[in-house]
Amino acid sequence: MLENVIEWVLSFLIPLCEMMGIFVVGVSSAAAFGRYLKGLVTGKPSDIKFRLANGLALSLEFKMAAEILKTVLVRDLKELTVLGAVIALRALLSFLIHFEMKQNEHTAE
Structure with a gap:
């Protein structure tokens, strides 16, 4: 009985987390592109790369939540082996994005 309830709840939560991750990527990409175009017109430099990386990192967190x-x-x-590999790859991507953000932060100072 409880197992069926958990499966039913997860059948909604997992795709919801996946969709939130996709939504964050889309919004972050569109906002970064908008800032890029604005920078072309105004000539003002902006932290486009940092904000996009921040959005991608947040997106990966949602996707990893779904995997968990x-x-x-x-x-x-x-199944556990495949799932573990996917989680490890997403964690590695998240780490690399955070590392890149830290490197950009240090070079901006």
Whole structure:
């Protein structure tokens, strides 16, 4: 009974987290492109790269949340291995984005 309820709830939560991640990427990309175009017109420099990286990092957090929720539904070791690899890759991407943001922060000072 409880297992069915958990599966039912997760069937809504996992795609919701995935969609939030996709939405954040779209909004961040559009906003960064808008800032880029504004910078072309006005000639003022802007922190486009930092803001885009921040949006991508947030998006990865939503996507990793969905992957973590998927661990509840894992039935066998093969699924767990694939899920673990996906989580590890997303964590690595998140780390690299944060590292890039720190490098840009230091060069801007």
